[in-house]
Structures are given as C-alpha cells and as structure tokens.
Amino acid sequence: MSLHHPLDDATQLNLRADGILTGTTSDAYWNMAGPFGGVTAAILLRGVLDQPERGSDPVSLTVNYCGPIDRGPFDVRVRRVRAGKSTEHWAAELVQERGTAAIALVICGRRRQVWNHQPATPPRTLPPAKLAALEPVGPMQWLRRYRFRFAEGGLRIGDRASLEKAAPAAARSVVWFEDVPARPLDYVSLAALSDAFFLRILHVRSYLVPVATVTLTTYFHADPATLRAHGEAPVLGVADAQVFSSGFFDQTAQLWSGERLLATSTQLVWYRE
C-alpha cells in the first residue's frame, strides 16, 4: 500500500514523548465546517490499530461525534478497557483545546473457522463501468476523495422553495464507491466508507438542510484475507433509513464485495427542517 495515499496521511498518528498519539486534520478530506466524519472514524480506529498490545482485528467501531473539530492538530487518547479470550475492548478519544471532539469504542475479536451463514444478499446492479460517476461540485474536498456511481436512488439537490411540498422520495440508494486515488481496501478505509453515504434526508427531501451525524456504529464482518482479496475494486454500498423524528433520523448501510457482506453500519443524524 502506498504510504502517500491521502487517507493514510489523514489518519497518520505520531507517538509524542508523553505517550499520547497526535495527528493533524487533513484538508484533502475537509467537509463543510470540519473533517469528513468517515475520516474521524478512521483516525480513532487507527489509534487502536496502532497499539502494540493489540492481538486481534476489529469487529466493531462506534464513534460519537461530540463537538466541532478545528483545523489543525489533535490528540488521540487510547485506552484498553478490558481484554478477554475472544475480544479486546478499547476506547479512543479525539481531543483538541475545546475538549473531546469525538469518542469511540472499538472491539477487536478473534475470528475462527466456524459455521458461517449470510441471509443478506447484495442488490443486482449494473457494473460500475456502465454507470456515470457523480461530478463533484462545491467546496467539499472529501467528495473528491471518492468516485460515486449511483445504481439506484441517485442524489438530486434542488431548490427548497419548489420542493418542500413534494412527497418524500425513497431513502434507499445503491452506490458504487472507489477511493480517489485508488487504494487497497483495509479496515481503515472500510471505516471511512461506512460514513461515505450521503445523509438520507438529502435523498428524501432533495434539497439541503442542516445535518450532522451524532453517532456511527460499524460492524466489520470481513477478515483481513477477504479485504486483501478485494484490493482496489469498487465497493457496493446500500443505504436506507427507517424514521425521521423530532430532529433525529437513523441511517442503515451495507458494504459489499461481490456476494460477501464486508460491513454493516448504522448511524443517528441530527437534522433541522
């Protein structure tokens, strides 16, 4: 893997003399008023992956987005909460002068050869080469770090005044993702991808409203060999929502490699409408 991919730069952490990991926000993944949340998730995961005592690979990541992240340096404070035979529990916080901006719980677990079963099936779609890529517009740099090809439920953003009386559109979308530039898939990029779906309210309302993810949980179902075998190929994503209520909505997602479910994810998003 190239050490100079922008995602590796954005998630790079250095060990300071006092034992705390430190990093710096990346302009390459900047969103509107702060970093793309997927990179924040990837940074906190990487804080755990970088621990020398870690003995197994990630199975679960929950990130709570607590406050704004300012452009510039941050600390990542990592703690092993408890370790057992099958699982290790870690906590990680991204801290700046204003306090904790994001807090994560990470579980690493020993995968074993056991009975496997996958009730979920991927959607049937056209291959990515047959679908047009989204043309990134606007100032959000993170949109330029992915190639999005919608196979179902594409994003159309229009004028609020003419759309707010319209019936809600479908929350579900199916999209092919690729890192730009290409990068072999690993847990760090999978964590970022699990937050790379557009927030469902944009699909449902088709105009811009204030939104912010408050918490994201991703379960990693793929072992390292499956991720290596996937390589740099596009990942197929499916996202949906169940309910928008009183200023918070949920969002669910799947990430697929061919017939295999790599990760499933859920998030809760604050919105104003």
Add this chain to the structure above:
Amino acid sequence: MSLHHPLDDATQLNLRADGILTGTTSDAYWNMAGPFGGVTAAILLRGVLDQPERGSDPVSLTVNYCGPIDRGPFDVRVRRVRAGKSTEHWAAELVQERGTAAIALVICGRRRQVWNHQPATPPRTLPPAKLAALEPVGPMQWLRRYRFRFAEGGLRIGDRASLEKAAPAAARSVVWFEDVPARPLDYVSLAALSDAFFLRILHVRSYLVPVATVTLTTYFHADPATLRAHGEAPVLGVADAQVFSSGFFDQTAQLWSGERLLATSTQLVWYRE
C-alpha cells in the same frame, strides 16, 4: 410508576459519599452465568438519567459488554464527555473488582417540532391476545420477567445431533413483549427490551450454542410523551440478522407502538458453532 417493579429495583443506583453511583445485580433478571444484558444496558442508561446536570432525553445508547459480571455490588462511573446546543455526550462504566465489565456511550438530545417521516412500517400480525405466550423453562430468571408471544418465527430448541445438518431457518422473528409484572414504558425499559430478543443463531439453528452479545446500539426515536401514551401495552418487536461470519453475527431490531417506531437497535454477537 411503582417503585417496586423488579426492573426499577434491578437498575436502582445509590450515590456513595465519594460521588460514585453504586448498585447490586438482580437475581430477578439473572441469565445463565450473569445478568440479562438488557438490564446491564438499562443500568448504564439510568446512570446517565440520574445525573442532575442532564438537560435532555436519550436518543442513543451503545453498550459494550467487556467481561463477566459477578453476582453482587458494582460501581457505575458516569462522565459528561461534552455538551452542546443540541446534544449531550455521556460515558458510563460498570466496574467491579475484576475491572470494567461494561462500558456505554449515551447521547441525550433536544427533540424539536420539525418535519417527521417514517418510511418503515410495522408488520401485520395477530393481536397479542390471539397468540400463545411462551412458557418459560430452565433456570434463566429474566425469561420470567417478560411475556413473549411470537407472531412469526417462534423459537423451537431441539437436539443438536439431529438438527445440525438441517438447512438454516429464517433469522427473522416478530414477537409481542410485555414486562412481567406490567410496567409503564420508559427509556429504561425500552433499553432493556432492545436486548430481549433471542439471539438469532438460536432461531436459525434451532439448538443451543455458546453465544454472548459483545455490543448493542439502540436509537430511541420516541419522545417521553409517546412513551407515556404507550403505557403498559405490549410492544411489538421485529428482529433479523444479516450475516454470521467467523464467530460473530449481527442482529437488527425494531420496537413498535402501533404504527410508531419507538426504537431501532443493532448488536454484534460472539458465537461458537
């Protein structure tokens, strides 16, 4: 609400002179080798609800089950991680002599009158009065704290030797839940209910295997008025699974009050097969 309901007793916390909350495990909600995980989730949520500085109601709860919980006393250490205009972020740990046994992240958020929309719809089922209640068997006391009435995908546990070559059964089930004795619904009981679904592998395999939830995330979509209006009526639950892979499977759930989605939930479960 009765102060003597076993769920209120099981989640009761007392403030010790050093400012730490303390509680004691409840035999009334005992599972196989420790407390029912739903009560552990409810205890950690209650640790946050009991904080005098709290200014809003829960919207999200993630609990990571880190290690065994011994019968007897425990501490609950609660910390406000960050508070903003719309959300408050809390962390809570259940600690015993052997260390942290469970760690939770809780988000409380200000609900507002905004545009609402619910793409999800409840399953059509028979009313609970027309369905037989599960007869609790075995030593697990927590099973006696709920009345389960399966409307779809009931639980049948048989002999492994005769079943392990059988095709996997459906992971999905639809079940009516009631607290026993009856208790008005609130966030504490909703948190416990979100973990009261049988683990999906028992439905899919139809025999007992070693299982343990490692993490549970529940989003609360209902405001306090909706919970009060629901009262002591049965809650309809829907649960499913997407993938069982290498010793970990996911489980998703919905909790319904009539046409309204009260909560959605996901968990990751360790299994050996």
